[in-house]
Amino acid sequence: MSSFSSSKCIVWFPILALTIQLFSIHNVLSQTQNNAFLFHKCSDIEGNFTSKSPYESNLNKIFRDLSYRVSSTGFAASSTGNTPDKVNGLALCRGDASSSDCHSCLATAIPEISRRCPNNKAGIIWYDNCLVKYSSTNFFGKIDYENKFYLYNVNNVSDPTSFNTQTKSLLTDLTMKATAGDNQKLFATGEKSLGNKKLYGLVQCTRDLKSETCKACLDGIIGEIPNCCDGKEGGRVVGGSCNFRYEIYSFVNIA
């Protein structure tokens, strides 16, 4: 998949950033807002497929399989067909999404990515609660360096230097927690006191990664804090293999 050019990315920032700010103002979220659409990307680098082709039929099979299997554990990866019509796909729900929220996120994401990328052999779509990705290339177990975007809250903190340090420290701790031997979910959330405020964080990787690969992925995006959300009250780096989020309000679902 081709990479985002950074200038192309910047065009999206104000729109997406505004969405986040609205979320923080209206703390009571409806279900649809709670599972907001974030971003998508179609890729034709691997070519396009035609209607009624074997590729299309394999892709539909992958979509059915992913949506059937994802709710029980929040993750599914699957391949079907033979080269050149082989399709690889994965679906991941946010680690704190209930099984019904997970299932309904996929039920929204799959038709939406099909509509947005009708003939692309590869594509990815992100919502708050889930991610769906497919490609003719076998991408399992590897860090996705191609698909990535930033989101931030437009509000600035008053003490950016110490705030950035605290953010980095929380997300680094959460990375350790998410990739510790017994954490099969490659997901962690936590919080940290900042004087009279609190900082909340979340990290997650797709579960086709080994824990050390997950750690490398998260360490990489945490290193992008100065680019994505320097001194901002909230921020996210969202990739195809891992993502983090931090806010000064609680955004995690309590089961």
Ligand SMILES: *[C@@H]1O[C@H](CO)[C@@H](O)[C@H](O)[C@H]1NC(C)=O
């Ligand atoms: C795929 O289709 C798009 C839109 O129809 C077209 O612009 C693009 O050149 C095609 N790519 C390839 C590799 O055929």
Ligand SMILES: *[C@@H]1O[C@H](CO)[C@@H](O)[C@H](O)[C@H]1NC(C)=O
């Ligand atoms: C935050 O700081 C930036 C850069 O100094 C500024 O352009 C922006 O308007 C500030 N945002 C708010 C909400 O005050």
